[in-house]
Amino acid sequence: MSPVHRVADDDPGEAAAEAVSGRAAALRTPWPGVRTSLPGPASAALLARKDAVLNGPLRDSTNIPVVLGRKTGHVLEDVDGNVFADHLSAWGAAPYGAQPPSVRAATLTAWDRYGMEIAQYLASEPVVALAERLVDLAPGGITRVAPSVTGTEAVEGAVKLARESTGRPVILGFLGQYHGESTYLTAASSTDLPGNTSNNTQYVAGLVLVPYPNRFRAPFHRGPGPYDDTLYLDYLETWVLRHQVEPDQVAGVLVEPVAGEAGILAPSAAWWEGLVGLAGRHGWRLILDEVQTGLGRCGEIFAGDLWGLEPDLLLLGKGIAGGGQPIAAVLGTEEVMAASNTHLGGTYAWEPAACAGALAGLDLLLSGGVLENARAMERTALGVLGPLVDEVEQVGDVRSVGAWACLEFVRDRETIEPAPAFQHAVHRAALRRGVLAISEPDKPLYRMQPPLTMEPELFAWSCTQVADAVREVAATPPAEVRA
Numbered sequence: 001m002s003p004v005h006r007v008a009d010d011d012p013g014e015a016a017a018e019a020v021s022g023r024a025a026a027l028r029t030p031w032p033g034v035r036t037s038l039p040g041p042a043s044a045a046l047l048a049r050k051d052a053v054l055n056g057p058l059r060d061s062t063n064i065p066v067v068l069g070r071k072t073g074h075v076l077e078d079v080d081g082n083v084f085a086d087h088l089s090a091w092g093a094a095p096y097g098a099q100p101p102s103v104r105a106a107t108l109t110a111w112d113r114y115g116m117e118i119a120q121y122l123a124s125e126p127v128v129a130l131a132e133r134l135v136d137l138a139p140g141g142i143t144r145v146a147p148s149v150t151g152t153e154a155v156e157g158a159v160k161l162a163r164e165s166t167g168r169p170v171i172l173g174f175l176g177q178y179h180g181e182s183t184y185l186t187a188a189s190s191t192d193l194p195g196n197t198s199n200n201t202q203y204v205a206g207l208v209l210v211p212y213p214n215r216f217r218a219p220f221h222r223g224p225g226p227y228d229d230t231l232y233l234d235y236l237e238t239w240v241l242r243h244q245v246e247p248d249q250v251a252g253v254l255v256e257p258v259a260g261e262a263g264i265l266a267p268s269a270a271w272w273e274g275l276v277g278l279a280g281r282h283g284w285r286l287i288l289d290e291v292q293t294g295l296g297r298c299g300e301i302f303a304g305d306l307w308g309l310e311p312d313l314l315l316l317g318k319g320i321a322g323g324g325q326p327i328a329a330v331l332g333t334e335e336v337m338a339a340s341n342t343h344l345g346g347t348y349a350w351e352p353a354a355c356a357g358a359l360a361g362l363d364l365l366l367s368g369g370v371l372e373n374a375r376a377m378e379r380t381a382l383g384v385l386g387p388l389v390d391e392v393e394q395v396g397d398v399r400s401v402g403a404w405a406c407l408e409f410v411r412d413r414e415t416i417e418p419a420p421a422f423q424h425a426v427h428r429a430a431l432r433r434g435v436l437a438i439s440e441p442d443k444p445l446y447r448m449q450p451p452l453t454m455e456p457e458l459f460a461w462s463c464t465q466v467a468d469a470v471r472e473v474a475a476t477p478p479a480e481v482r483a
């Protein structure tokens with residue numbers, strides 16, 4: 001299997017400019033700038049109120065010392081008037097900026113016309129049109145769609161469908177991948193055990209997790225010599241399938257094509273070839289969790305397109321909302337879904353306005369230039385941030401796929417032990433410079449996840465701010481506390 005090669009030097013086209021034209025002016029005023037200490041007084045007051053009422057994990061105000069006041073174009077303004085370049089994009093759910101006019105118009109028009117309605121019982125035109133559009137877009141073999149509200153539910157639905165269509169119990173997943181917050185999937189999202197699963201891991205049966213390729217922190221490779229991620233498949237075949245689970249007990253293999261929460265990790269073409277081969281040989285459903293990677297994030301419509309993957313089940317969330325209403329989807333083949341009796345979705349799944357907004361979002365994605373813009377961001381991120389690996393001892397690795405970039409900070413090159421104090425200091429320094437990205441306590445990853453339509457100047461400026469924040473912190477590095 002050969003990866004699909006991208007055009008080498010594709011610049012954002014006119015249509016990308018068109019896609020953001022309604023917001024370009026709004027973007028430039030205001031340009032990012034921080035004028036108070038963080039948090040500013042208005043944010044501090046709201047954070048104190050928040051801390052008094054929200055549950056534990058939502059009370060970490062030191063990490064994000066700002067409260068959103070308004071969102072315009074590709075910037076976030078806090079309640080004190082500080083403006084930040086948006087490197088969150090609602091964790092990928094707002095891929096075209098704050099309020100894409102066409103998504104807004106389509107959503108409101110559909111809501112005026114249909115109101116809230118339960119698609120599972122009473123269909124409407126936007127529901128049918130969205131299902132048709134997704135099937136048209138999807139890789140070969142996909143013919144059916146089931147509605148969902150969240151990515152978590154879409155993954156749960158795929159697990160049910162894989163089991164139903166094979167009559168087998170086990171789902172094979174990958175250590176470090178993330179699939180959602182339900183009781184079952186927190187067990188499968190082994191990225192951050194203490195911070196995420198709250199001891200739920202051992203409560204579910206039918207999951208077998210194996211390592212996923214990670215070139216930087218490779219469990220099966222240390223020291224010199226070529227890195228070869230097919231070793232991970234050797235381990236799966238010769239150990240796991242011999243000693244832990246029989247291959248014909250496995251219903252499906254659940255996998256993110258590029259691991260997002262685990263830090264923008266992409267396996268090799270040879271790994272995919274091996275995995276697809278194993279799945280074919282043993283009758284496993286290939287379940288691609290594209291909730292975060294799908295619809296442009298990785299510079300292709302689906303990240304699986306990077307390797308020409310043809311899944312049995314494909315899950316979408318986040319980007320499908322287009323920044324409008326919550327919506328997600330399970331896509332599958334005729335064999336898996338046509339005769340299924342599995343109920344998916346729920347009261348809010350695919351209410352008509354969400355479907356209409358999603359269709360308008362897909363129009364933006366396909367209007368030309370958006371995917372090229374995402375690919376150009378990869379080149380910019382690697383160009384501006386990549387050299388830090390040679391320049392700054394604490395920058396262990398810099399990775400980027402499409403409109404997604406990740407830095408891993410380390411205490412030293414020898415041990416590559418994570419450097420959380422360094423990372424937190426970089427995050428705070430970047431915030432002071434006007435860049436709001438993703439840095440979570442207990443996770444050694446600093447990630448940038450901008451809207452796909454972010455203007456090249458703003459993205460390049462943001463990368464430069466992050467690079468300067470790294471240099472600033474490296475000049476007087478904070479002490480790392482031993483765990």
Ligand SMILES: Cc1ncc(COP(=O)(O)O)c(C=O)c1O
Binds near residue numbers: 328
């Ligand atoms: C790969 C992947 N799958 C599933 C989910 C869960 O989606 P949601 O938060 O919409 O439930 C996420 C969320 O980050 C994700 O990244």
